[in-house]
Amino acid sequence: xxxxxxxxRRLGTHWLTSTHSYPNxxxxxxxxxxxxxxxxxxxxxGNMGLPMALNLARNRPTELDIRHITVHDLHPPNIEKFxxxxxxxxxxxxxxxxxxxxxxADVAESxxxxxxxxxxxxxxxxxxxxxxxxxxxxxQDQSLKIIDTSTISVxxxxxxxxxxxxxSSQNDYIDxxxxxxxxxxxxxxxTFMVGCSSPETxxxxxxxxxxxxxxxxxxxxxGSGTAVKLCNNAALAAQMVGICEAMNxxxxxxxxxxxxxxxxxxxxxxxxxxxxxxxxPVAARDIGSGASAKNYEGGFGCALMLKDLNLAMxxxxxxxxxxxxxxxxxxxxxxxxxxxxxxxxxxxxLQYLKEKK
Numbered sequence: 001x002x003x004x005x006x007x008x009r010r011l012g013t014h015w016l017t018s019t020h021s022y023p024n025x026x027x028x029x030x031x032x033x034x035x036x037x038x039x040x041x042x043x044x045x046g047n048m049g050l051p052m053a054l055n056l057a058r059n060r061p062t063e064l065d066i067r068h069i070t071v072h073d074l075h076p077p078n079i080e081k082f083x084x085x086x087x088x089x090x091x092x093x094x095x096x097x098x099x100x101x102x103x104x105a106d107v108a109e110s111x112x113x114x115x116x117x118x119x120x121x122x123x124x125x126x127x128x129x130x131x132x133x134x135x136x137x138x139x140q141d142q143s144l145k146i147i148d149t150s151t152i153s154v155x156x157x158x159x160x161x162x163x164x165x166x167x168s169s170q171n172d173y174i175d176x177x178x179x180x181x182x183x184x185x186x187x188x189x190x191t192f193m194v195g196c197s198s199p200e201t202x203x204x205x206x207x208x209x210x211x212x213x214x215x216x217x218x219x220x221x222x223g224s225g226t227a228v229k230l231c232n233n234a235a236l237a238a239q240m241v242g243i244c245e246a247m248n249x250x251x252x253x254x255x256x257x258x259x260x261x262x263x264x265x266x267x268x269x270x271x272x273x274x275x276x277x278x279x280x281p282v283a284a285r286d287i288g289s290g291a292s293a294k295n296y297e298g299g300f301g302c303a304l305m306l307k308d309l310n311l312a313m314x315x316x317x318x319x320x321x322x323x324x325x326x327x328x329x330x331x332x333x334x335x336x337x338x339x340x341x342x343x344x345x346x347x348x349x350l351q352y353l354k355e356k357k
């Protein structure tokens with residue numbers, strides 16, 4: 001699929017300094033409710049979004065208390081799964097209530113204080129945000145913070161920030177892509193890379209993101225969170241290919257995959273792809289985590305990794321940078337995706353390489 005390359009501007013970090021002291025959450029002004037209580041909407045209940053939304057419903061103690069959660073997804077079964085799982089956990093017995101919205105218009109018209117999105121593409125993020133802003137009926141003195149945890153382009157992040165912030169001085173769009181995979185989403189240990197307009201905005205959203213993750217990192221101005229995530233995933237994809245090659249070589253040489261993974265994870269090859277999401281099913285079962293142990297289901301899809309590599313390479317072209325390793329990695333994941341493995345976890349690269357021997 002062809003992609004439009006756009007010139008890339010450098011990202012400033014004018015408000016991000018090592019000595020900056022972030023204000024307390026109470027400085028989040030003009031919320032429609034008391035500063036310590038909020039209505040949150042969550043859009044996109046996929047492999048990542050569903051466990052993230054469930055963690056919001058668990059309402060881990062922070063400076064922010066969530067009084068109500070509204071969820072929406074294009075696929076009704078995903079909504080039903082959230083409602084079922086939340087009910088099974090007894091989350092409805094807590095002070096936080098939750099409901100389902102049938103359309104994005106319903107989400108906007110429910111007047112949430114925060115909207116969190118977890119979506120697969122730039123086009124999906126743009127469509128969702130545009131629809132929400134079209135149907136939003138908030139007063140000018142009420143704030144709306146849209147927190148996009150999707151991995152999209154820097155261009156799209158900046159565009160959506162301009163769209164949301166231009167509608168009202170109280171509204172803001174924050175790019176806050178995540179790292180940690182499905183396991184991190186389920187365990188509530190995600191890392192959020194946050195790009196936003198000011199330290200006040202960061203302080204406002206930090207208590208909410210802390211309900212879903214352990215590391216909430218301010219990266220700078222709008223678009224900088226997205227930029228950091230693209231760099232992270234470019235490195236992650238290359239690491240995964242390297243681990244796949246090594247695990248295949250070890251097995252071919254007669255080494256027990258559990259032994260090889262164990263050595264890697266106390267040696268210089270240690271990384272997330274070896275320790276948490278090992279692509280070899282035997283090693284993954286021994287470690288106790290990894291989509292490969294479940295036939296590569298429920299992880300980070302090859303098609304999504306290919307999408308992120310395309311975005312990263314587009315940004316590199318815009319900056320005049322050469323990224324030969326990422327370029328080769330993109331070619332490999334393009335072949336895996338074309339081979340019908342797009343929905344499988346990107347660790348299935350191990351099986352693809354093994355078949356090509």
